[in-house]
Amino acid sequence: MALQVFRSTLDMHKACEQLHMSRKRIGLVPTMGYLHAGHVSLFRYARAHADIAAATIFVNPAQFGPNEDFKRYPRDFEHDCSLAEEAGVDIVFAPADEEMYAPGYASYVEVEHVSKIFEGAFRPTHFRGVTTIVAKLFNIVRPQTAVFGQKDAQQVFLLKKMALDLNFNIEILVVPIVRETDGLAMSSRNVYLSNTERQQALVLSQALFQAQKRVQEGERRCGVILDEMKNIVLSGRPAQIDYIACVDPATFEILENALKPQILFLLAVRFGPTRLIDNILISL
Amino acid sequence: MALQVFRSTLDMHKACEQLHMSRKRIGLVPTMGYLHAGHVSLFRYARAHADIAAATIFVNPAQFGPNEDFKRYPRDFEHDCSLAEEAGVDIVFAPADEEMYAPGYASYVEVEHVSKIFEGAFRPTHFRGVTTIVAKLFNIVRPQTAVFGQKDAQQVFLLKKMALDLNFNIEILVVPIVRETDGLAMSSRNVYLSNTERQQALVLSQALFQAQKRVQEGERRCGVILDEMKNIVLSGRPAQIDYIACVDPATFEILENALKPQILFLLAVRFGPTRLIDNILISL
Numbered sequence: 001m002a003l004q005v006f007r008s009t010l011d012m013h014k015a016c017e018q019l020h021m022s023r024k025r026i027g028l029v030p031t032m033g034y035l036h037a038g039h040v041s042l043f044r045y046a047r048a049h050a051d052i053a054a055a056t057i058f059v060n061p062a063q064f065g066p067n068e069d070f071k072r073y074p075r076d077f078e079h080d081c082s083l084a085e086e087a088g089v090d091i092v093f094a095p096a097d098e099e100m101y102a103p104g105y106a107s108y109v110e111v112e113h114v115s116k117i118f119e120g121a122f123r124p125t126h127f128r129g130v131t132t133i134v135a136k137l138f139n140i141v142r143p144q145t146a147v148f149g150q151k152d153a154q155q156v157f158l159l160k161k162m163a164l165d166l167n168f169n170i171e172i173l174v175v176p177i178v179r180e181t182d183g184l185a186m187s188s189r190n191v192y193l194s195n196t197e198r199q200q201a202l203v204l205s206q207a208l209f210q211a212q213k214r215v216q217e218g219e220r221r222c223g224v225i226l227d228e229m230k231n232i233v234l235s236g237r238p239a240q241i242d243y244i245a246c247v248d249p250a251t252f253e254i255l256e257n258a259l260k261p262q263i264l265f266l267l268a269v270r271f272g273p274t275r276l277i278d279n280i281l282i283s284l
Numbered sequence: 285m286a287l288q289v290f291r292s293t294l295d296m297h298k299a300c301e302q303l304h305m306s307r308k309r310i311g312l313v314p315t316m317g318y319l320h321a322g323h324v325s326l327f328r329y330a331r332a333h334a335d336i337a338a339a340t341i342f343v344n345p346a347q348f349g350p351n352e353d354f355k356r357y358p359r360d361f362e363h364d365c366s367l368a369e370e371a372g373v374d375i376v377f378a379p380a381d382e383e384m385y386a387p388g389y390a391s392y393v394e395v396e397h398v399s400k401i402f403e404g405a406f407r408p409t410h411f412r413g414v415t416t417i418v419a420k421l422f423n424i425v426r427p428q429t430a431v432f433g434q435k436d437a438q439q440v441f442l443l444k445k446m447a448l449d450l451n452f453n454i455e456i457l458v459v460p461i462v463r464e465t466d467g468l469a470m471s472s473r474n475v476y477l478s479n480t481e482r483q484q485a486l487v488l489s490q491a492l493f494q495a496q497k498r499v500q501e502g503e504r505r506c507g508v509i510l511d512e513m514k515n516i517v518l519s520g521r522p523a524q525i526d527y528i529a530c531v532d533p534a535t536f537e538i539l540e541n542a543l544k545p546q547i548l549f550l551l552a553v554r555f556g557p558t559r560l561i562d563n564i565l566i567s568l
Contacts, residue, residue, distance in 0.1 A: 106396040107450050109393050112391075135450055139451040165389055165391030166419055
């Protein structure tokens with residue numbers, strides 16, 4: 001099946017309804033485009049867990065703050081379609097902004113509490129934008145499964161919570177972070193980094209791998225590990241550390257001791273004007 | 285088909301999925317129970333516009349404020365089921381509170397702006413509770429149509445807006461207000477009224493009918509009509525007038541002149557401790 005591209009909500013919805021009527025299971029991968037190997041792994045995962053893999057490519061204005069990078073966020077639709085098709089995507093939905101947010105648009109989905117900490121503390125309306133667009137895409141596509149990357153760990157938590165709370169009957173699948181060979185987590189925003197910043201940014205994965213090593217060695221005091229991580233990050237001369245934290249991935253509560261079945265170290269750090277996030281999930 | 289009653293979300297969802305698979309169209313009527321002739325007209329409407337009429341009976345805690353009447357809101361489940369079955373309802377969904385809002389519940393749907401005026405000004409979290417529970421019920425049932433009463437005119441506006449904005453592909457049908465023979469709009473809350481208050485409350489429909497008469501006579505100045513309405517309402521010695529207003533039902537913008545295709549007069553008035561709402565929709 002050749003890649004089908006839909007621009008209108010109605011056409012996308014009709015195509016998905018047709019698939020439902022013929023009992024095809026749809027796996028949805030919402031993306032903002034400028035696709036990289038991380039997205040490809042999501043597509044392959046969707047392909048493996050459903051009959052039809054549907055990707056959306058939409059730089060969602062509602063999840064950017066007024067002073068953020070919405071306008072300069074990188075876009076390359078032709079290349080995205082090639083990559084998606086190669087990775088087994090059957091359908092791409094790429095609506096215009098006005099198609100998703102018509103004049104007078106007013107309805108938002110919000111998950112309280114966890115949407116306001118970490119990323120939410122630095123980007124106050126970010127997660128409201130994320131949960132809103134994903135709810136809209138869920139309604140348009142009605143997929144059986146939706147696939148997201150562990151890279152956005154807090155987003156994953158909030159989308160699972162939203163799906164559960166609002167009774168979307170959709171299985172949320174999460175795919176591990178894909179990294180460059182030197183450890184940098186794949187991100188469409190890596191293109192913003194200068195050569196120097198690109199090198200400095202390696203301290204993020206180094207700090208996370210060190211946390212993993214220390215937990216595996218038996219260290220359970222999160223404070224001790226976080227101090228070590230901070231020193232590693234600082235050695236990369238970042239412009240700013242927004243947060244380095246250790247939480248229970250099941251609740252996003254801050255942990256003082258690494259005594260849960262899973263623990264999540266997460267951080268957000270700026271190099272020059274570019275803000276990067278990364279995390280590592282450790283099973284005990 | 286005898287009335288089926290479901291208490292669990294999962295059972296209700298499965299039953300609805302079965303109906304979808306056999307291509308049955310579901311008409312959903314969300315209610316808070318303590319059913320009256322107004323609800324019956326919604327059920328008959330759903331029955332006529334779908335293959336299966338599904339009613340939900342759930343006194344939704346999220347749409348009551350902390351000092352409102354959630355606990356004493358009238359309930360009579362046995363009688364509700366009889367009335368529903370008689371009116372052609374096939375399925376009743378009556379979940380427990382914890383089934384809809386599990387501990388740690390955190391996700392809400394909100395429609396901005398219009399949710400904050402009129403009813404929203406007096407009941408700050410009311411409409412957030414309404415749009416949230418209806419979004420949940422939409423996801424559990426996935427009806428083709430949903431039927432609501434014109435009595436809650438602002439709720440109807442917000443639910444239509446939510447369905448449009450969030451891409452629920454559900455047709456929202458609105459059924460006219462059903463009144464007692466003396467004009468009082470049917471409401472589960474009428475049971476709160478003393479005999480005296482019940483008589484006093486007749487000024488609400490009288491004021492609305494007067495507004496209709498004046499528009500039909502050619503009066504186009506909303507201010508003039510609202511003054512007359514206020515005098516009629518005051519003659520019933522209400523405890524408080526929360527608002528008497530004239531809006532464009534397509535936008536809920538306040539009108540100074542009755543020059544739109546449709547105009548809506550709406551009011552909220554207290555008699556003793558009981559707060560009543562009513563409205564009249566006039567087509568020009």
